[in-house]
Amino acid sequence: MNRGAPAKAGHGGSHASACDQCTVRHRAICSAVDFDHTADLDALVGHRDLAAGRSIFEEGDDGGTVFNISAGEVRLYKLLPDGRRQITGFLRPGDFLGLSSHGAYAYSAEAMTNVSLCVFRIGDLEKLFDAFPKVRNRMLEKANDELAVAQEQMLLLGRKTAREKVLSFLLRRGRHEDDDGYNPEVSVPMTRSDIADYLGLTVETVSRTFTALREEGLIETPSAHSVFLPNIKRIKDIAGAF
Amino acid sequence: MNRGAPAKAGHGGSHASACDQCTVRHRAICSAVDFDHTADLDALVGHRDLAAGRSIFEEGDDGGTVFNISAGEVRLYKLLPDGRRQITGFLRPGDFLGLSSHGAYAYSAEAMTNVSLCVFRIGDLEKLFDAFPKVRNRMLEKANDELAVAQEQMLLLGRKTAREKVLSFLLRRGRHEDDDGYNPEVSVPMTRSDIADYLGLTVETVSRTFTALREEGLIETPSAHSVFLPNIKRIKDIAGAF
């Protein structure tokens, strides 16, 4: 709820009360709505703030509401009946979530940090599609990109070694989203346990792998949650790109 | 090429020369074009037949052409530089492939059997989208479903044991696509090596797992490529559904 309230999230972002002031508009599907029609967006969208650790929705819940992250970070995951968890993605401000597959959400979503969300009811989203056909276009593109990412992740999960998994993960975190360059200073805000569940490993293996990579000089770890990559080229060779 | 020629594929399907006679229309995105407008489809679509084993396109190739399978089976995969392979999906008649992510295909596609394809240039597809908005809708739905399937596969690859992987695989092959029932007679036309590369295992492990499951009475194997599931409920329990 908290319509128009500034985000309390600790990650610097805040959602503007009006879509035309949204700081992540360029990344969001909302950018497919012309700037001078953002009022139409405002009319349809609600807002919600959630504290770190809270659930946004759970696998199996009735769908019907979709979200755009305006501030904070989110993890998506699926569980097995005995509690084993696979994290399927980490989302950032501007990312979209909540399209359900057959009436129910296909995965669970949790706030990793404090989070501010833009909320659409699915019916309103359809209205938006009709009023601004480009939005559906944009959505299809996004879905397609996500599919490519998912396939890359299958390759990682099914065929890479622990070393390769961790290095691929770090490379991805360091890649610029616009050009195809890399930032050698990588921030890794999530816990080792989240990383493990994302890479299909155990916490212990992730930790040991970090240690081994550090001892080999492939990475430096100023703190547990930031990593420096002194030789990206070599890392790319080992990780098989990504 | 072979415009209008009956498919030589060994799997029973054949593509009609005209879309209104297509036997897999109901599964394809084409079903979003009203039946009395299929002539418009005909005007845009080309056809191609490929022999088993031939490549349809490879990861990195310039995109620009998309396909619908009218007969035969296709595998999608990604490779690591050293040749390790991850199969990301098996496709059947009616399935769609070839949307590229940023100008280039994100994965490779190969005919597993003889295959007949409907071919669209991407520009023509856009025309189709404009003429029949429902098609884009259908496409978005399909992309969304695929995403859900991909996430299910990540859970399998990252968190399931060999036993669970094989059983999940068999269950999926046995699931009806309409209702949520299962057919206990499962056909497994692909090689053990394809199965292994799909499940993130080695051929040997797949083979040994089949043997072990047979000895436990969980499956029966009339032949290497057909499996009978005498107790689906028990299998579901072990596999963690799917």
Added chain:
DNA sequence: CGAGCTGTTGACATTGCTCAAATTTCGTGG
């Protein structure tokens, strides 16, 4: 009939997991 796949089985090696414990970091309240 023979070459070449495909599938199965065996023996052994190795990666990554499990269980356990020490250490460091972080958030909270005083």
Added chain:
DNA sequence: CCACGAAATTTGAGCAATGTCAACAGCTCG
């Protein structure tokens, strides 16, 4: 600002699941 407890991270030791290498059997197709 400091102290304390909880949580996160790291490390160690042993082990199990799965991979590797090798041999062999069964089928298919020319």
